[in-house]
Amino acid sequence: MLDTVREIETxxxxxxxxxxxxxxxxxxxWMLDLLVRLGVFVLAMIPFSLxxxxxxxxxxxxxxxxxxxxxxxxxxWLGGQTLGKRALGLRxxxxxxxxxxxxxxxxxxxxxxxxxxxxxxxxGLACTLIDPHARRLGDIVAGTMVVHAAELPAGTQVPxxxxxxxxxVLAADEQAALVEFAERSGQLTLQRQEELANLLMPLTGRRDxxxxxxxxxxxxxLLGRA
Amino acid sequence: MKQERFVAMYGxxxxxxxFWLNALERQPKRTLRQEQALDFPQSYRxxxxxxxxxxxxxxxxEVTDRLQRLVQQGHRVLYRPPAPRWHRVAVFLLAGFPxxxxxxxxxxxxxxxxxxxxxxxxxxxxxxxxxxxxTVFSSMQLxxxxxxxxxxxxxIGRSSGTDLQMFGFYVMNNVSIAFRTFASxxxxxxGAVYVLAANGVLIGGVAGxxxxxxxxxxFWRFVVGHSAFELSALVIAGGAGLQLGLTLLMPGRQRRGPxxxxxxxxxxxxxxxxxxxxxxxxxIEAYWSSIAALPDVLKFGSGALLWLLVLGWLxxxxxxxxxxx
Numbered sequence: 001m002l003d004t005v006r007e008i009e010t011x012x013x014x015x016x017x018x019x020x021x022x023x024x025x026x027x028x029x030w031m032l033d034l035l036v037r038l039g040v041f042v043l044a045m046i047p048f049s050l051x052x053x054x055x056x057x058x059x060x061x062x063x064x065x066x067x068x069x070x071x072x073x074x075x076x077w078l079g080g081q082t083l084g085k086r087a088l089g090l091r092x093x094x095x096x097x098x099x100x101x102x103x104x105x106x107x108x109x110x111x112x113x114x115x116x117x118x119x120x121x122x123x124g125l126a127c128t129l130i131d132p133h134a135r136r137l138g139d140i141v142a143g144t145m146v147v148h149a150a151e152l153p154a155g156t157q158v159p160x161x162x163x164x165x166x167x168x169v170l171a172a173d174e175q176a177a178l179v180e181f182a183e184r185s186g187q188l189t190l191q192r193q194e195e196l197a198n199l200l201m202p203l204t205g206r207r208d209x210x211x212x213x214x215x216x217x218x219x220x221x222l223l224g225r226a
Numbered sequence: 227m228k229q230e231r232f233v234a235m236y237g238x239x240x241x242x243x244x245f246w247l248n249a250l251e252r253q254p255k256r257t258l259r260q261e262q263a264l265d266f267p268q269s270y271r272x273x274x275x276x277x278x279x280x281x282x283x284x285x286x287x288e289v290t291d292r293l294q295r296l297v298q299q300g301h302r303v304l305y306r307p308p309a310p311r312w313h314r315v316a317v318f319l320l321a322g323f324p325x326x327x328x329x330x331x332x333x334x335x336x337x338x339x340x341x342x343x344x345x346x347x348x349x350x351x352x353x354x355x356x357x358x359x360x361t362v363f364s365s366m367q368l369x370x371x372x373x374x375x376x377x378x379x380x381x382i383g384r385s386s387g388t389d390l391q392m393f394g395f396y397v398m399n400n401v402s403i404a405f406r407t408f409a410s411x412x413x414x415x416x417g418a419v420y421v422l423a424a425n426g427v428l429i430g431g432v433a434g435x436x437x438x439x440x441x442x443x444x445f446w447r448f449v450v451g452h453s454a455f456e457l458s459a460l461v462i463a464g465g466a467g468l469q470l471g472l473t474l475l476m477p478g479r480q481r482r483g484p485x486x487x488x489x490x491x492x493x494x495x496x497x498x499x500x501x502x503x504x505x506x507x508x509x510i511e512a513y514w515s516s517i518a519a520l521p522d523v524l525k526f527g528s529g530a531l532l533w534l535l536v537l538g539w540l541x542x543x544x545x546x547x548x549x550x551x
């Protein structure tokens with residue numbers, strides 16, 4: 001498949017599918033995080049300013065926490081999502097697809113310094129464009145990646161009609177193709193459905209809407225419906 | 227088995243698992259106390275088995291996609307990171323960190339050389355040729371140093387500000403420098419080398435200049451307390467950066483990717499240890515070093531004690547016990 005899906009085998013012997021997130025949604029998430037941090041800082045400055053000069057010290061400590069600790073704490077406590085990433089539907093995961101843990105999160109956020117050079121995330125941008133899983137340098141060293149958290153919608157149901165057995169025995173991949181056609185028929189235009197169904201003239205012996213109906217009936221039979 | 231029958235047999239199981247996982251995302255604590263939480267690992271593995279069956283039998287995406295989503299959601303729950311334990315932080319600081327520093331002793335020695343040599347050379351040069359101070363610093367900076375360490379000041383080491391303000395400033399400034407030193411080591415170690423040497427020249431320059439003009443008393447009295455933690459932490463952060471850069475250059479008998487991941491893990495731990503040391507240093511610097519009205523014996527005695535403590539901790543910490551737990 002020509003896309004950014006990375007398959008990871010789990011201990012249970014099945015594969016997880018992680019969809020790597022590119023530079024644009026990540027930059028948006030970063031901007032959101034920046035705004036959140038700015039907001040927190042400005043709000044906190046109000047009580048700090050009442051404390052006089054000592055308040056400056058507290059403000060520095062807060063600035064330090066927002067600069068260095070915010071991302072790590074958010075990522076570990078909120079299941080791999082800072083507030084910006086949550087808003088954009090992104091998630092940081094370890095190499096094995098589990099939510100990011102302390103050390104990898106510390107590594108990727110400390111090395112943000114390198115990715116942020118030169119200018120605004122120049123190295124990071126170049127790196128995400130080159131890497132097949134869109135990781136920046138910090139991600140590569142930490143062994144993490146940023147993925148889209150939202151799952152794709154599951155396939156739709158095959159329309160229910162009276163089942164008809166296919167006239168010949170179909171191989172497994174032929175069966176799969178037939179069922180997949182029936183599942184997707186709702187998303188295709190009528191003309192495209194007919195065009196595809198006409199390819200199977202030898203099987204159905206019919207054309208156009210008749211062929212489509214016949215194929216869906218076959219699919220129902222293959223799924224085991226009565 | 228046909229797909230419809232498969233779904234009819236297990237569909238309710240999937241629904242109940244989905245319901246539980248959704249509830250877990252909304253109310254983690256309450257849901258984990260339910261009885262179903264005990265069965266979760268088992269039902270998750272059953273689900274994985276069913277997904278493998280569904281794929282093997284070529285069931286349609288309606289079933290495989292649904293199971294795949296459920297499995298991904300379950301995987302995140304089953305393999306979620308363990309809750310942090312404070313005990314491990316203490317063990318790390320007392321035993322793990324000194325051990326890690328010793329295990330990287332080559333990089334640490336190189337970092338110490340890169341920092342202390344330029345510092346000493348600058349310090350000595352400024353004693354012989356005091357006018358060289360003007361090539362390292364601008365006149366404005368020199369004037370500020372002289373104001374900070376004027377022997378007539380009640381608070382040494384600063385021109386204004388309270389203890390708390392300076393604590394915040396030291397944390398922000400010094401820890402950021404240490405973290406940047408570590409991270410910039412990724413550029414083949416060049417960044418770390420530069421930061422170490424530049425800081426060596428700067429610190430040696432300040433010390434040399436103030437000593438040369440006769441303000442050495444307040445200066446050494448000020449820095450001796452926190453220097454143990456601060457300078458060691460800077461060297462360790464630099465060593466961590468060097469280690470990262472050298473791994474990129476010479477990964478050894480490993481591919482670069484896995485070697486870098488291992489080096490990043492080590493480096494981050496070193497950086498965190500340096501962070502703890504710098505917190506300590508900032509605390510001493512803000513609340514102890516700045517007191518001018520203490521006798522020299524107390525100032526230099528405590529400073530020497532702290533140096534012994536830090537070096538002894540790094541040298542002996544975590545030895546003896548095998549597991550360190």
